[in-house]
Amino acid sequence: MIAKAAVISHGANAVRYATEKDKAEIIKLNLLPYDIPLESIWQRMVIHQKKFEAKLSRHRPLQNNAIRIEVSPARNESEGWTHAGWERLANDFVQEFDRINMSSRAGRESAARTNLGDSQYVVALHRDSRSGIAHLHIVANRVDMEGRVNDAHFIYERAMETARRINIQRGWLTAEERSEQNRQQIADNCLDVLRQMSKFDWEEYVQLLGRKGYVVDLKRDSKDIVRGYTVGKGNSVRDAT
Incomplete structure (x- = not known):
């Protein structure tokens, strides 16, 4: 599983x-009523922020007032999951996300922990239109129920560390292990294609790898001579320069 996070100013979008994307499935509404229209979710979050407007604007307005998170298990890790399985993953992710202490790295105590568990957020399930691989989208209010601002320092790293911990807890491959596995698979497939060729030809090489689902980017010099190439599928890319 991999994950990424960012603070954003376009919470409504x-x-x-x-x-609303394609066949998005609502997995969870945290501290939000389930009987409201979907288009009212962000409005509810803004209304909550307005309650603490004087406090939040004491130094400067809170412009990046939402947190966006994407959580993407591998296909084999989530195969056969029901709604309940995805909700468990969302709950585990938020709980672990809140446990991570970034105060030492950020050099400020306010970066110690987030409090998403006591913040409004929505969790939705998406499925890639081509591969069918499913992943979660989480959009959270930057302001928790007590009016405290969820810290954003090193939030991308916080998400990656959360994913690493959950991978270990669940016995899944870490991002580093999966990346190495993918690189090795690409290398094996490249060698397999080469063994099929009676003589080497770039056009045939690219075509055969394409049949295996790979995209090949040839690196040519000013004389149109191939000096290297990359082979990729999804998020996995191998530099064969």
């Missing part, structure tokens, strides 16, 4: 994308 993020919620709309998470909840």
